[in-house]
Amino acid sequence: MCKGSASLALKIAFTVALSLAGSALAAGQTADQAWLKYTQLKNPPNVPMNVRSLGRGTVEQSAVVELRRGLLSLSGKPGFDGGPNFILLGTVEEMRSRNGQSSVPTLEPDEFLIASGKPDLVRELDIIGGSERGVLYGVFALLRNLAQGADTSKLNVRERPAMAIRWVDEWDNADGSIERGYAGRSIFFDGGRVREDLAPVAEYARLMASVGINGCNVNNVNNAAPLLTSEMIGGLARVADMMRPWGVRLALSVDIASPQKIGGLATYDPADPAVKAWWAAKVNEIYALIPDFAGFTVKADSEGQPGPASFGRTPADAANTLAVALEPHGGVVLYRAFVYNHHADWRDPKADRARAAYDIFHPLDGKFASNVIVQTKEGPIDFQAREPVSPLFGGLTQTSQAMKVQITQKYTRQQRHLVYLAPMWKQVLDFDMRTNGSATPVREIVAGTAFHRTTGGMVGVAGIGQDAWLGSPLALANLYAFGRLAWDPTLSAKQIADEWTRQTISTDPAVVKTVSKMLMQSWPTYESYTGPLGMQTLTDITGSHYGPNIESSENNGWGQWHRADHEGVGMDRSVATGTGFAGQYPPEVAKLYESVATTPDELLLFFHHVPYTHKLHSGKSVIQHIYDSHYDGAAQASQLVGEWDALKGRIDARLYEDMRARLEYQAGHAIVWRDAIVQYFLKLSGIPDERGRAGNYPGRLEAENARLTGYKVIDVNPWEDASGGKAVTCGESKCIAEWTYSGAAGRFDVAVEYFDLPGGAAKFVFAVNGPAANANASWAADAVLPSRQPHGDNSTRHIARGVALKPGDVIRIEGTPDGLDVAALDYIEVQPAR
Numbered sequence: 150m151c152k153g154s155a156s157l158a159l160k161i162a163f164t165v166a167l168s169l170a171g172s173a174l175a176a177g178q179t180a181d182q183a184w185l186k187y188t189q190l191k192n193p194p195n196v197p198m199n200v201r202s203l204g205r206g207t208v209e210q211s212a213v214v215e216l217r218r219g220l221l222s223l224s225g226k227p228g229f230d231g232g233p234n235f236i237l238l239g240t241v242e243e244m245r246s247r248n249g250q251s252s253v254p255t256l257e258p259d260e261f262l263i264a265s266g267k268p269d270l271v272r273e274l275d276i277i278g279g280s281e282r283g284v285l286y287g288v289f290a291l292l293r294n295l296a297q298g299a300d301t302s303k304l305n306v307r308e309r310p311a312m313a314i315r316w317v318d319e320w321d322n323a324d325g326s327i328e329r330g331y332a333g334r335s336i337f338f339d340g341g342r343v344r345e346d347l348a349p350v351a352e353y354a355r356l357m358a359s360v361g362i363n364g365c366n367v368n369n370v371n372n373a374a375p376l377l378t379s380e381m382i383g384g385l386a387r388v389a390d391m392m393r394p395w396g397v398r399l400a401l402s403v404d405i406a407s408p409q410k411i412g413g414l415a416t417y418d419p420a421d422p423a424v425k426a427w428w429a430a431k432v433n434e435i436y437a438l439i440p441d442f443a444g445f446t447v448k449a450d451s452e453g454q455p456g457p458a459s460f461g462r463t464p465a466d467a468a469n470t471l472a473v474a475l476e477p478h479g480g481v482v483l484y485r486a487f488v489y490n491h492h493a494d495w496r497d498p499k500a501d502r503a504r505a506a507y508d509i510f511h512p513l514d515g516k517f518a519s520n521v522i523v524q525t526k527e528g529p530i531d532f533q534a535r536e537p538v539s540p541l542f543g544g545l546t547q548t549s550q551a552m553k554v555q556i557t558q559k560y561t562r563q564q565r566h567l568v569y570l571a572p573m574w575k576q577v578l579d580f581d582m583r584t585n586g587s588a589t590p591v592r593e594i595v596a597g598t599a600f601h602r603t604t605g606g607m608v609g610v611a612g613i614g615q616d617a618w619l620g621s622p623l624a625l626a627n628l629y630a631f632g633r634l635a636w637d638p639t640l641s642a643k644q645i646a647d648e649w650t651r652q653t654i655s656t657d658p659a660v661v662k663t664v665s666k667m668l669m670q671s672w673p674t675y676e677s678y679t680g681p682l683g684m685q686t687l688t689d690i691t692g693s694h695y696g697p698n699i700e701s702s703e704n705n706g707w708g709q710w711h712r713a714d715h716e717g718v719g720m721d722r723s724v725a726t727g728t729g730f731a732g733q734y735p736p737e738v739a740k741l742y743e744s745v746a747t748t749p750d751e752l753l754l755f756f757h758h759v760p761y762t763h764k765l766h767s768g769k770s771v772i773q774h775i776y777d778s779h780y781d782g783a784a785q786a787s788q789l790v791g792e793w794d795a796l797k798g799r800i801d802a803r804l805y806e807d808m809r810a811r812l813e814y815q816a817g818h819a820i821v822w823r824d825a826i827v828q829y830f831l832k833l834s835g836i837p838d839e840r841g842r843a844g845n846y847p848g849r850l851e852a853e854n855a856r857l858t859g860y861k862v863i864d865v866n867p868w869e870d871a872s873g874g875k876a877v878t879c880g881e882s883k884c885i886a887e888w889t890y891s892g893a894a895g896r897f898d899v900a901v902e903y904f905d906l907p908g909g910a911a912k913f914v915f916a917v918n919g920p921a922a923n924a925n926a927s928w929a930a931d932a933v934l935p936s937r938q939p940h941g942d943n944s945t946r947h948i949a950r951g952v953a954l955k956p957g958d959v960i961r962i963e964g965t966p967d968g969l970d971v972a973a974l975d976y977i978e979v980q981p982a983r
């Protein structure tokens with residue numbers, strides 16, 4: 150390339166950089182709220198500062214802009230040095246024609262190579278991509294290394310993604326709400342249309358590209374029909390335009406009944422010629438405006454969505470109808486295996502939702518068109534705290550597959566609890582399915598290599614919104630980890646946590662060690678206090694999916710049963726005596742899960758119904774494990790606060806305060822979970838806790854036993870969500886609960902368990918013998934939490950610290966309702982001061 154074109158490229162790069170920076174600022178939502186911070190390094194990066202590119206394509210220019218932005222920011226320099234050394238960006242083709250030689254290796258489209266150019270008088274570092282996207286990925290890889298302070302003096306990196314499909318799914322609705330989203334409203338839609346301001350979409354695309362995500366399915370699989378109207382497609386083309394410079398292709402969820410719902414046809418039977426023609430015309434309409442459109446995601450015959458079963462057709466029939474329409478344009482169909490009957494008969498011991506995907510899709514293996522990818526959730530139920538790997542991954546050897554994971558934390562407490570999910574995903578990816586008796590790790594199955602498929606991959610339900618992408622700052626480690634694992638599933642969860650921390654929070658080794666440790670212990674901690682032994686998640690599955698509600702999983706058709714009774718707990722999924730689910734795995738794995746003796750403790754209750762007295766491999770009884778695990782988990786959640794505290798002064802003060810409040814809330818909510826599950830199983834089993842904790846709460850004083858002025862006692866539903874099953878609520882302008890303290894004199898932390906109800910912000914004042922006990926003693930119940938009634942969803946802990954108490958003191962809580970928030974109280978607990 151001649152000098153002139155290089156400087157033209159530079160000029161374009163600057164213009165794009167400025168406009169990108171401007172638009173991002175205007176929107177107030179930027180990628181540097183996540184990991185693309187490029188914080189100035191102590192030692193300037195050891196690479197040339199000048200950036201040139203050989204091509205002028207949009208994606209390559211994004212790479213130039215990003216590299217310049219990153220280098221300036223990391224080095225803290227005001228501008229470029231104008232010296233002779235440079236970094237050169239180009240595709241293989243561009244590099245070959247520049248050098249007039251073929252020494253440049255052939256690379257796959259998304260592959261890149263970072264290598265020193267031929268030593269000359271000047272230092273040259275080349276970033277070569279198999280395509281422009283490869284160049285962009287190479288730039289992000291270089292910046293990732295630089296931002297972590299890596300030694301780049303002898304950089305020689307060649308990487309290509311393990312999987313072709315690396316998509317995120319957004320479950321955004323046209324009205325701007327987001328199904329299972331916990332970070333505010335949609336960045337794509339509002340009021341039934343595509344938003345005018347799409348600057349955050351470009352920033353999101355930057356984030357995606359930085360970890361190699363190459364597709365974004367922007368709308369909810371439920372209620373997808375309105376998205377295919379011509380007006381919508383016009384708007385969606387603008388979304389695609391914002392993502393295209395970052396190599397991210399737009400995809401759409403479609404409703405299989407669209408030909409009837411919005412097309413005016415009398416049927417949506419996928420075998421009907423008119424239906425086929427409708428899809429072909431619709432797809433043509435899309436490609437006319439979005440030439441790089443990636444394809445469709447389909448949820449059909451599932452949870453009330455229409456599907457081919459209504460016409461006696463199979464998922465393969467439906468998928469192939471769409472596939473034929475998309476094929477000439479290079480589009481794909483991600484057909485979801487999440488098909489099950491949510492009206493199952495819970496009295497039938499053979500009924501089992503976990504079986505459904507394999508039962509329906511395994512017989513169709515080999516019947517899907519080559520551009521259909523069957524997309525299967527990582528486990529057979531629905532993103533629980535722990536599930537076994539879906540057996541379908543081993544059951545489709547002639548079909549391309551993608552594994553779906555959930556970044557948005559529906560069952561892992563909605564971003565209010567810290568749960569770093571990479572260790573969970575890694576377990577699934579590394580699981581050896583032993584198909585045909587040989588090593589077949591799931592990561593190779595979904596990548597397509599295990600069964601010689603041409604495509605495959607990973608899809609993550611992201612749920613990003615306008616609230617700093619995922620709401621909680623540490624939750625972003627999950628989005629980052631998803632992309633990194635889809636690119637390279639052999640990376641370790643710890644390595645990814647370290648990388649993310651260095652780029653997002655600090656390169657200070659002490660900070661990296663602490664944050665990474667917190668992230669790594671967060672999933673086991675969470676599992677311990679919400680769903681150990683494969684009990685899944687004992688949450689309110691018909692409502693908020695947030696607080697504990699153990700029986701909500703039973704006696705309904707949703708099939709998330711754990712079958713707890715007075716004698717024992719767990720679902721028998723063995724072939725010999727149960728639902729037969731264990732038999733869906735290849736023989737070696739099936740054998741492992743078939744027997745109680747060989748099933749790992751962590752999944753025991755997923756596969757077997759055992760008495761509470763059954764001894765685990767650990768030597769503990771099941772019931773004792775349930776008690777211990779919940780106490781240990783809650784204690785570990787509280788330790789997370791202490792670990793974070795050690796970072797004070799070492800990290801950004803706002804981040805410290807923000808995350809500290811979240812962790813403190815989580816520690817309190819872990820106690821709500823602990824107490825709910827422990828008191829429930831204590832009552833159900835009638836077996837006491839060997840360590841005497843269950844049902845005994847030292848220092849706890851129940852609100853229903855207090856001297857009450859104005860407050861009325863109520864039963865809480867479900868009963869296990871309140872201590873002793875009861876709470877007090879205030880129907881007057883002010884209410885008081887008083888207890889006379891009778892313990893030893895000293896200084897204490899007093900925890901006040903109250904219900905932070907929506908529809909108002911009730912005020913509470915904590916006092917001892919008169920006015921408020923200290924500055925920390927009055928607060929407003931102003932969090933936004935689910936459920937209108939007092940419930941484990943909104944049970945919240947406030948701690949008044951360092952309170953002096955002596956026998957005879959009167960402890961008083963004054964509650965002032967506000968709107969619908971009736972200042973409800975559960976108990977107070979006097980604990981030794983920390």
Ligand code: GCV
Pocket residue numbers: 320328329369370371448452487531
């Ligand atoms: C988008 C679960 C969730 C639904 C979700 C569904 C799915 O059932 O509760 O909100 O729907 O999974 O994955 O399609």
